[in-house]
Amino acid sequence: MHDLIRQAEALCQRSGMAFTAPRRRVLEILAASETPMKAYDLISKAGEGGQATKPPTVYRALDFLCQLGLVHRIEQDATFVACNHAGHSHPMALFVCNTCLKATEVAYDEVAPILEKAAEMQGFHLTRLVVEGRGQCQDCALAA
Amino acid sequence: MHDLIRQAEALCQRSGMAFTAPRRRVLEILAASETPMKAYDLISKAGEGGQATKPPTVYRALDFLCQLGLVHRIEQDATFVACNHAGHSHPMALFVCNTCLKATEVAYDEVAPILEKAAEMQGFHLTRLVVEGRGQCQDCALAA
DNA sequence: GTAGGTAGTGTTATGTAATAACATACTAGG
């Protein structure tokens, strides 16, 4: 869990970016969370000593972390989740369990080319791809 | 363009649902729009005589139309677009052009099984899949 | 017909997500 913070520090250093206090706090909270979090849940915890802070503080940190690939935004429900493949930029899908709400990250190198081809057939050139799913995770399936 | 309305009427009749005035107005506006629309743009036009109406009126109509597959919601930017393959329910992706903002709908029967398999390998059982893209459409590529 | 259920709408108010705009602080480079 603290691995992620160390990786983030290293990644920032390499790319000459500052891993500042608000960025660290937001990433720490996300890394400690079992499930993806809403921005306003972060806002209510990301201040000094776990106090609330202001929306722009958190949104700026989230933008930064998303750009570095340390955090992913789940578009379906506007939540944010720490990435457990720190700094990767290969195509990946996020599957969220409807029961426990945990997110599973899955690589899909195989799929991107197919979608790109399907798009190109209509003359469309892809620059960004969002793949998200909903369903039931293994733990919840076994528990049922 | 009015085809869509007739198809919607038929679809509703078949499934015993009411194609009521607000639902019709929302679908008409979306069908007439070149690009996906924000909910509040609809709200400001969907009332009697093109006047504004109240949010719940429009959101309820949108929920209804989305469930029937007559409208799709684009999660990335919370916009809504009329479906030009009325009432289909096969897997499809929406690609939005960054330049002209038009949405292109693409079927991808090929891809869903791969993603399902990738998910199952992690024990995850998919019930819903969202595939969205961004990029440049053919027209804009040629114009550039 | 009339009571009760279902489906849909109208309306008010509120909750939730995100950003604009501007002021302030820190930190190199000349």
Added chain:
DNA sequence: CCTAGTATGTTATTACATAACACTACCTAC
């Protein structure tokens, strides 16, 4: 020092979405 670049703090506002309740239309059972 001074200033350009980067980031944060703060206030206010905009944008997106739903809760809750009253009311109407319609259908069906008794």
